[in-house]
Amino acid sequence: ETGVTQSPTHLIKTRGQQVTLRCSSQSGHNTVSWYQQALGQGPQFIFQYYREEENGRGNFPPRFSGLQFPNYSSELNVNALELDDSALYLCASRREGAYSVYGYTFGSGTRLTVV
C-alpha cells in the first residue's frame, strides 16, 4: 500500500491569488475527500468525489472546487484566497462498495498560509 500523498507540504500565497493542492489516493481507493483543519480544531469537510463526480459537499463557498482523475488522484482549487483560508488541508481516500464501509486513509496535509 502506498498510502495517500499530498503536495506541496507547505505553501505561502498572497490574498486574492489562486492555489491548487494535489493528492494521490491510496491504491484501490475510489473515493476521495478534502478537509480544512484550523489549528486546534477538527477537520472540516469540504467535498467528496466518487468515480470523478462530486457526491458530497460541506459548507464551503464555490471558490473551493475540485477534480478527481481516472487514476483517482485529485486536486483542490481555491480561488480568491482570503486570510482565513490559512489552514492545514487534508486529503483522505477510501474504498467504497455497495455493502461495505471503511475508514479513511489521510495524507499528511498541505499547510497553506495566506498573507
Next chain:
Amino acid sequence: SQKIEQNSEALNIQEGKTATLTCNYTNYSPAYLQWYRQDPGRGPVFLLLIRENEKEKRKERLKVTFDTTLKQSLFHITASQPADSATYLCALDMSNNDMRFGAGTRLTVKP
C-alpha cells in the same frame, strides 16, 4: 443547532490506566461513527468504525461503544501507554457522504 462535543480538550492519565474519551452529538443522524488518532503535524489515522446498529466494537486495547438513543460514543484505551499520547477525534459519517469531526481530545499518558 448541530453540535459534536468531545469531553474536555485535554485528558491526563497514568500509564496502565484506562482512558475513556466521550463524543456527544446533537441534531445529527450518523450511519456510522469513526474514531481517529492525530499526532502533531500529521493527518488523522483511522482506528475504529462502528455502525448505528452496533453497540460495541473492539480492536486490541481499543473499545468503542455507540448509543444512538443517548447520541453518544465512548472510546476506551485499556492498559494505556505513553505512546498512546495523541489527539483523538470522533467523526460522524453521514449517509449523504458528509463526515463531521469533533474538535478532538488531547490525551497525555504519563509514565
